[in-house]
Amino acid sequence: MVFRWSSPEARCLLLSLLLLAFWEEGSGQLHYSVPEEAKHGTFVGRIAQDLGLELAELVPRLFRLASKDRGDLLEVNLQNGILFVNSRIDREELCGRSVECSIHLEVIVDRPLQVFHVEVEVKDINDNPPMFSVKEQKLSIPESRLLDSRFPLEGASDADVGENAMLTYKLSPNEFFILDIIKTKDKDKFPVLVLRKLLDREENPQLKLLLTATDGGKPEFTGSVSLLILVLDANDNAPVFDRPVYEVKMYENQANQTLVIWLNASDADEGINKEMMYSFSSLVPPMVRRKFQINERTGEIKVNDAIDFEDSNAYEILVDVTDKGNPPMVGHCTVLVELLDENDNSPEVVVTSLSLPVKEDALVGTVIALISVSDQDSGSNGQVTCSLTPHGPFKLVSTYKNYYSLVLDSVLDRESVSGFELVVTARDGGSPSLWATASVSVEVADVNDNAPAFPQPEYTVFVKENNPPGCHIFTVSAQDADTQENAQVSYSLVERRVGERALSSYVSVHGESGKVYALQPLDHEELELLQFQVSARDAGVPPLGSNVTLLVFVLDENDNAPALLTPPAGSAGGAVTELVPRSVGAGHVVAKVRAVDADSGYNAWLSYELQPTAGGGRSLFRVGLYTGEISTTRALDEADPSRQSLLVLVRDHGEPPLTATATVLVSLTESGQAQKVSSRALAGSAVQEAALVDVNVYLIIAICAVSSLLVLTLLLYTALRCSAPPSEGECGPGKPRLVCSSAVGSWSYSQQRGQRVCSGEGPPKTDLMAFSPSLPPCPVVEVEVEDQSVEGNQSRKVGCYIFIFVFCVVNIFSHRIFSNIYLRIFLFFEYRLYSNVPSNTFVI
Structure with missing residues (x-):
C-alpha cells in the first residue's frame, strides 16, 4: 500500500505519530502552540482525544481546566473536546521580554480523579514596531574631531522576541557620517556614528539626520529618531576611557554606597581642557539613575538603591566624561552590570482542595488536594522539594516539576480519628535554605459502618x-x-x-x-x-x-380466692353431710375439705380453720391446718348433740389473704341404728343380690391387680429417681434459682443460688426450693434467672406421671382406703429421698 504524503490520510497519520512521540517524550504532558493575538475561537488542539478521553464522559466526569496563571485565556468545548482561544493573548503582557512564553494548564477529571498537565506555547508575532526613547537625539561634536571619531547613539527597543526583535539600522544619506553597529554579548546592537569627513562649523553649524530601525518580522515594522548634530568650535582632544565597554558582575541586595566600578578616562590636552567631569548620559533611564550614582570627579559608580535580581538581572549604564575646555569635549563608555542571584526568596505553596471532606471508606490512592510550589530565585536557589508532616494515612506524590498531589496512603476510620491537621513544607536548595509551610485540614466524613449495639444480648x-x-x-x-x-x-x-x-x-x-x-x-x-x-x-x-x-x-399476685372442690352429688345446699357412729374414739377422721387456689407459691398455700358455731362443735371436732381433715377431739358420748354443723374457713397466704368457707353437717348415729339402716338398705337391694355378688368378684380381682401395679410402680419410680446421673458432679453449686422468702408469709423474689443436696445413699437432688423466714423481703427488681436444668427433672416427671395414672386407677376401681394407703406410701418414699435435708429447711 502506497501513501501520498500530500493526501489528508497521510498527514493525519504523520500528525498522530508526532503527537505520540511528543507525548512519550514529555512524560505525560501535552504541548500545544498558539500565536499571540489569535482571535476568539481559534483552534489550539483536540485535547480530549489527545488525553484519551471519550467525549461522552467529559460532562459526567466534571472535565475542567485549572491554571494559576490566566485561566480565562483558553477554554475547552465540552461537546467536541477542542481547546480554543477564549480571550486575547498578548505575549508581551504575559511574559515580557522572556524568550520562552507558555501557559501551564491542569486538566482535572473526576470519577475517578485524574490530573493532566498541558503546556500551551504562545508564539510571538511581529506586532510591535521598534521604538526609540526620544524623538530627537542631540549630539555636540567639535569641529576639531578627527576622522573616524565615534559617537554612540541610543538604540531602539522592540517588545517582540526572536527574529521579530532583530533590528537593523539605517542612516539617512549624508557626506559626513556613516553608521557602524556594535554587538554586545547579549546579541544586542548599538548604533554608532563614525565621522568620515571633517566638520566645519562655519560652513555647517548643525546637521539633521534620520536614524531608522527595522525589525526582522514579516511584515516588518520600522521606527525612526531625528539626530540633531551641533558642530562645536575649539577643543581638539576629547577625553577617552580605557575601554568602550565595562562589564561588572555583582550579587543582588548590595548595601547602599557599595562600589560598583571605578571608571578611568584620560585627555591629551593640557590645562583646563584636561580637567574632566563624569556623568550619566542623558540617555540613561530614570530608573537606572535611582539605582546607581556616579561621582563626577572620581568616576566612582556606587549603589544608591535596592537592587533585586528578580526585578532585573542586568543594567546598562551609559557614562559621559566631559572636559572643561571651550568648547568642552565628551568621551563615552558603557557599563554593563550583571546581577547574580542570592537565595533571598522563600518558596510559595498553593493548596487546591479537591475532595474534602474525605469519606472514611475512600479507596487508597484517592487524591485529596493538589499542591503547587514556586520560588522566584533561580538555579539551585529556586529548586524546591516538598515534605508532609505528620505522614499518617497520607503521602505526597510528585506529578510534574513543582506540582504534587496529596493522596490517601492507607484506610481511614472516623471512629478512631475524625480529622487530620497536615503541614506541607516546601524547602529550596539554597544555602542556607529557605522554607514555607501550608496547612491542610482533612476532615473524615462518616459512613454507616457500625450497627447499633446493646450493652448485653x-x-x-x-x-x-x-x-x-x-x-x-x-x-x-x-x-x-x-x-x-x-x-x-x-x-x-x-x-x-x-x-x-x-x-x-x-x-x-x-x-x-x-x-x-x-x-x-x-x-x-x-x-x-x-x-x-x-x-x-x-x-x-x-x-x-x-x-x-x-x-x-x-x-403472681394474690388475685384468686381458694376454690372448694365440688361436693359429692346429693349433698344439701352445697354442704357435706357425714354419718358418724357415736362409738368412734378420739382422732377419728369424719370428713375432709378439699380446696384449690389458681395462684402459685405462698398465694396458693392454703390453711384450714374451724370456725366456732352455735352448736359448740368446735370443742368436739378439729380440722388439720394444712390437710383439711376433720377429726374428733375426744370420744363421743350420749350427751353430744346428734347433729353438728361445722364451718371450715379456707385461707391462702397472700397479701392480703383471700378466704372461702365450707359447711360440713355431721350426724351422730347409734350403732344399732346404723345396722338397721344397713339392713333396710340390704333388704331394699335384695333384688340386686346376684349382681352384687358378681361385682364383688370383679372388685376382688381389681384389688389384686391394682396392688400388683402399686408395687411395680413404686419399684420403677424409686429406680428412676435414684439412677438419674448428676449433670455437674456429685456435689457442687447448681444453677441459680428464684428463691422467695418472707418473714410475714408473703412471696418475694431475690437472686439466690441453689445448692445441690448430696447424700451418701443416692444421687444429689436439684429440684428443691428452700424458704427461709430469716431472709428480708426482696424488692421486685430486674434480675437474671436461669432456666432449671431439664435433665435433672426427667426422672421425677416420669415418676409423677406414673403415680398420677395409678392413683386415678386406684380411685376408680378400689375403695378409698386403698387410695389413701397408696398416697401415703408414695409420700413416704418421696420423703425418704429427701431425708438428708436439714431439719430447719422447709421442702416443697
Whole structure:
C-alpha cells in the first residue's frame, strides 16, 4: 500500500505519530502552540482525544481546566473536546521580554480523579514596531574631531522576541557620517556614528539626520529618531576611557554606597581642557539613575538603591566624561552590570482542595488536594522539594516539576480519628535554605459502618400481674459509634405470635426512647413468661441493626380466692353431710375439705380453720391446718348433740389473704341404728343380690391387680429417681434459682443460688426450693434467672406421671382406703429421698 504524503490520510497519520512521540517524550504532558493575538475561537488542539478521553464522559466526569496563571485565556468545548482561544493573548503582557512564553494548564477529571498537565506555547508575532526613547537625539561634536571619531547613539527597543526583535539600522544619506553597529554579548546592537569627513562649523553649524530601525518580522515594522548634530568650535582632544565597554558582575541586595566600578578616562590636552567631569548620559533611564550614582570627579559608580535580581538581572549604564575646555569635549563608555542571584526568596505553596471532606471508606490512592510550589530565585536557589508532616494515612506524590498531589496512603476510620491537621513544607536548595509551610485540614466524613449495639444480648424483666394498661416495664438502649443520621437509632418489635395472638397486642416499644410498655394487664395464670426481641436500627443508607432479647416474667399476685372442690352429688345446699357412729374414739377422721387456689407459691398455700358455731362443735371436732381433715377431739358420748354443723374457713397466704368457707353437717348415729339402716338398705337391694355378688368378684380381682401395679410402680419410680446421673458432679453449686422468702408469709423474689443436696445413699437432688423466714423481703427488681436444668427433672416427671395414672386407677376401681394407703406410701418414699435435708429447711 502506497501513501501520498500530500493526501489528508497521510498527514493525519504523520500528525498522530508526532503527537505520540511528543507525548512519550514529555512524560505525560501535552504541548500545544498558539500565536499571540489569535482571535476568539481559534483552534489550539483536540485535547480530549489527545488525553484519551471519550467525549461522552467529559460532562459526567466534571472535565475542567485549572491554571494559576490566566485561566480565562483558553477554554475547552465540552461537546467536541477542542481547546480554543477564549480571550486575547498578548505575549508581551504575559511574559515580557522572556524568550520562552507558555501557559501551564491542569486538566482535572473526576470519577475517578485524574490530573493532566498541558503546556500551551504562545508564539510571538511581529506586532510591535521598534521604538526609540526620544524623538530627537542631540549630539555636540567639535569641529576639531578627527576622522573616524565615534559617537554612540541610543538604540531602539522592540517588545517582540526572536527574529521579530532583530533590528537593523539605517542612516539617512549624508557626506559626513556613516553608521557602524556594535554587538554586545547579549546579541544586542548599538548604533554608532563614525565621522568620515571633517566638520566645519562655519560652513555647517548643525546637521539633521534620520536614524531608522527595522525589525526582522514579516511584515516588518520600522521606527525612526531625528539626530540633531551641533558642530562645536575649539577643543581638539576629547577625553577617552580605557575601554568602550565595562562589564561588572555583582550579587543582588548590595548595601547602599557599595562600589560598583571605578571608571578611568584620560585627555591629551593640557590645562583646563584636561580637567574632566563624569556623568550619566542623558540617555540613561530614570530608573537606572535611582539605582546607581556616579561621582563626577572620581568616576566612582556606587549603589544608591535596592537592587533585586528578580526585578532585573542586568543594567546598562551609559557614562559621559566631559572636559572643561571651550568648547568642552565628551568621551563615552558603557557599563554593563550583571546581577547574580542570592537565595533571598522563600518558596510559595498553593493548596487546591479537591475532595474534602474525605469519606472514611475512600479507596487508597484517592487524591485529596493538589499542591503547587514556586520560588522566584533561580538555579539551585529556586529548586524546591516538598515534605508532609505528620505522614499518617497520607503521602505526597510528585506529578510534574513543582506540582504534587496529596493522596490517601492507607484506610481511614472516623471512629478512631475524625480529622487530620497536615503541614506541607516546601524547602529550596539554597544555602542556607529557605522554607514555607501550608496547612491542610482533612476532615473524615462518616459512613454507616457500625450497627447499633446493646450493652448485653439479653435482659430479664419481672412484672407483677394485673399491671395497668400502658405501664412502662423496661427501657432498651443501643449505642451507635457513627455520627449524625448514621447514629440515629430507632426501636421496633420483632413481631411473632404468642399463642393465638400477636406479640404487638401485649407489648409495644417507643421508636425513639426505647421504652417498652405493656399494652394490657398481664395474667400470671395465663402467661408466666413472655419472650420477645426488640430491634434497633440506625438511619444510615443502607441501615444497620441488631436485636436484643427480653425475658418478661409475670409475677403472681394474690388475685384468686381458694376454690372448694365440688361436693359429692346429693349433698344439701352445697354442704357435706357425714354419718358418724357415736362409738368412734378420739382422732377419728369424719370428713375432709378439699380446696384449690389458681395462684402459685405462698398465694396458693392454703390453711384450714374451724370456725366456732352455735352448736359448740368446735370443742368436739378439729380440722388439720394444712390437710383439711376433720377429726374428733375426744370420744363421743350420749350427751353430744346428734347433729353438728361445722364451718371450715379456707385461707391462702397472700397479701392480703383471700378466704372461702365450707359447711360440713355431721350426724351422730347409734350403732344399732346404723345396722338397721344397713339392713333396710340390704333388704331394699335384695333384688340386686346376684349382681352384687358378681361385682364383688370383679372388685376382688381389681384389688389384686391394682396392688400388683402399686408395687411395680413404686419399684420403677424409686429406680428412676435414684439412677438419674448428676449433670455437674456429685456435689457442687447448681444453677441459680428464684428463691422467695418472707418473714410475714408473703412471696418475694431475690437472686439466690441453689445448692445441690448430696447424700451418701443416692444421687444429689436439684429440684428443691428452700424458704427461709430469716431472709428480708426482696424488692421486685430486674434480675437474671436461669432456666432449671431439664435433665435433672426427667426422672421425677416420669415418676409423677406414673403415680398420677395409678392413683386415678386406684380411685376408680378400689375403695378409698386403698387410695389413701397408696398416697401415703408414695409420700413416704418421696420423703425418704429427701431425708438428708436439714431439719430447719422447709421442702416443697
